[in-house]
Structure formats: structure tokens, C-alpha cells
Amino acid sequence: MAGEAPQSAADKTLSVLEALADHTRIADIAATSGLPKATVHRILQTLVRHGFARTDGTGRYTGGPRILSLAGRFLQRLDIAEQVRPILRELQERSGWTVHLALLSGDEAVYVAKLEAALPYHLASRVGMSLGLHCTSIGKAILATLPDDEVRGIAARTGLAARTERTITDADALLAELATVRERGYAEDHEENEPGVRAVGAAVFDHTGEVLGALSAAALFPVTSENPELPRLVTDAAAEVSRALGKS
Incomplete structure (x- = not known):
């Protein structure tokens, strides 16, 4: 035509x-x-x-078989998101922040669930969007479960691009941050991925104990006030998601 x-x-x-x-x-x-x-x-x-x-x-x-493999992987993601949605909803209601669940996919993570908070704005994230591991609370929570040499390999492949002026772009600095994440059990994003957005994230694990991804609660500042209970709420929800997925 x-x-x-x-x-x-x-x-x-x-x-x-x-x-x-x-x-x-x-x-x-x-x-x-x-x-x-x-x-x-x-x-x-x-x-x-x-x-x-x-x-x-x-x-x-x-x-061919790769079509079935890809379809199975996408369906698994959707199934996981639906299986743990009540846990995510409870975290969203108790925190008042927008809640995300993302699954590890190669050298990045992919959002599989997003529950918007009842706030006068919406975050730019969406289901299906990929996110960097070095610049988000979800990503850093995942990286903190990996050996340092594996983190360095990911850093070398991805390049640790600067998303904002606060993004950690040096591998040594990132490893130092991950040591803190391991010690306290959760990761923070202080406007490292998107200006004005802060988040707290914690890793989730499958039935074998392998890291599967992470969840987070995020909000726009200074529109949203601090929530001192947030780290505990996020880590409790992550532990509950892991148990729901079979982790003992």
C-alpha cells in the first residue's frame, strides 16, 4: 500500500x-x-x-525448542509474580511506597510485578523493563549475594554506566557498598538510578537457596516522607517471598 x-x-x-x-x-x-x-x-x-x-x-x-524454552521462562516469571502478589500487596499497604519484584536475567534484572502506592505520582518503572544491577536497590541486593569475582565480571561486562550523578561507577566502590549490604541485609538506592527516587531492596531466593531476584519499596523524594520501619518491612517481605518459593 x-x-x-x-x-x-x-x-x-x-x-x-x-x-x-x-x-x-x-x-x-x-x-x-x-x-x-x-x-x-x-x-x-x-x-x-x-x-x-x-x-x-x-x-x-x-x-523449535528455543520457542518453548523462552515461553516457559516468561510463564515462570508471571507465575512467580502471581504466587507472591499478596505478600507484595501487604508490603505496599504497610509501607505506603511503590513495591517492585524483579528477577535476575543475565547481567540485569527484569521487573515482573509493580504495585503502585496511593501517592500523587507514578514512578517510571513498568513490568518488563530491565534495570541495572549496580545502580538500584534491587540490583545491589542481588549482587550482594554473589562472590566478589563474579561481581567484578558483571561490572566489566556492563561498564557500570552512570545513570545519575550519584551512581556508583567504580568496581571497588561498588564492592565496598555490597559489603555494607551484606552486613545489614538490605540495599539502598539514593537517587542512583533515577533523580529524586529512593528505594530499599532485599534479595529473594528459590527452593535451592540460589538468588532469584529481589523486591523493593520505592518513592519520590521529597514528596514522600522517610519511613524508619521500611528496611524491616522490606526484609521481612523478602524472607516471606523466599519461603513461598520453597526456601527452607
Whole structure:
């Protein structure tokens, strides 16, 4: 149609993936996606190499194991968030702050739940958003459970980018901060990720005792007043979430 922007490579790949859910033959996938057969064949070969599709050698294609793996991981995140939502809700109500739950994903964490506080503003965070480990209370709570050499490896890979003028951007300084986090059992974010936003976070663990992620309570200052009970509320909630996930 005139005026429509040309499809990007990502658009074409997604079109083939969607068609692959209902069709197995290149001709049918091409008809559904609106792409030439040669383009479809090329994309399918790429998907096969990366495990997102597979072929039986007779010209038929189906979804590959990596699709199921990714779907399972996303569903697990959603299941965990729903399983512990009453605990998060109680923390939100008792603290009066916005509560987040994020799960570790590689060298970052991803929000899987957010419960807004009844305040005259909303924080910019959202479910599905990734966050840095070095500049957030959730991230520092997670890092504090890891050996120093592993933290240094993450720091080297991510670069410890400055999000605000308060962000810790030096690996030695970060390790010193994490030592404090381990000692007191919770992490703090004093406008290190977003100007004006402060947060308290604590790690959560799965049934094997491995760190799974962390939860936090966050608020905008100076609009919100200090809450001296917040560290205890957050650490108690994190411990309850861990127990709900099977940690003894």
C-alpha cells in the first residue's frame, strides 16, 4: 500500500514466526506472511540454526525448542509474580511506597510485578523493563549475594554506566557498598538510578537457596516522607517471598 514504510528484517522474521504457528510449508508461510518464498526460506534457515524452528527434511517446518524454552521462562516469571502478589500487596499497604519484584536475567534484572502506592505520582518503572544491577536497590541486593569475582565480571561486562550523578561507577566502590549490604541485609538506592527516587531492596531466593531476584519499596523524594520501619518491612517481605518459593 502506498505510504507504508518498508518492512525491516525484524518485521519479516516476526511475520514468519507468527505464520509458523499455523503452517508448516514454505508456500503457506509465504502466503500468510506476504513475503517471497526465497525470503521465507532464508529466514527459516536462520531460525533453524538458532533453535527457533526445526525441519524434518521434507520441506516441513515447525517451532523449535528455543520457542518453548523462552515461553516457559516468561510463564515462570508471571507465575512467580502471581504466587507472591499478596505478600507484595501487604508490603505496599504497610509501607505506603511503590513495591517492585524483579528477577535476575543475565547481567540485569527484569521487573515482573509493580504495585503502585496511593501517592500523587507514578514512578517510571513498568513490568518488563530491565534495570541495572549496580545502580538500584534491587540490583545491589542481588549482587550482594554473589562472590566478589563474579561481581567484578558483571561490572566489566556492563561498564557500570552512570545513570545519575550519584551512581556508583567504580568496581571497588561498588564492592565496598555490597559489603555494607551484606552486613545489614538490605540495599539502598539514593537517587542512583533515577533523580529524586529512593528505594530499599532485599534479595529473594528459590527452593535451592540460589538468588532469584529481589523486591523493593520505592518513592519520590521529597514528596514522600522517610519511613524508619521500611528496611524491616522490606526484609521481612523478602524472607516471606523466599519461603513461598520453597526456601527452607
